[in-house]
Amino acid sequence: MYWITAIIKPFKLDEVREALAETGVHGMTVTEVKGFGRQHGHTELYRGAEYVVDFLPKLKIEVAVSDTQLDRVIEAIAGAARTGKVGDGKIFVRPLEQAIRIRTQEVDDDAL
Structure with missing residues (x-):
């Protein structure tokens, strides 16, 4: 058995959930998280003041x-979460x- 953790963009959740359902995954845990990788955040304007957003909103599945x-689950997550742009996420x-x-x-595979 394996424990898969995927960090994805929030707007990709429905696509990932549907892809996992097609592979036979019956449950998952989703957590709202913040972080950064190669994206390094970005700059925004608020009421005329510029500020840096270091931690970007993500979802952890x-x-x-x-x-x-x-293998099927990894392919399903990667395929559904991919946009082709920096910040698509990671799978661990x-x-x-x-x-x-x-x-x-019930234990092990029967418990899943």
């Missing part, structure tokens, strides 16, 4: 997947040792 789903993949469904006590 977290999902647990089985070994057999891994980590091994997941164990998953337990609290209600039924």
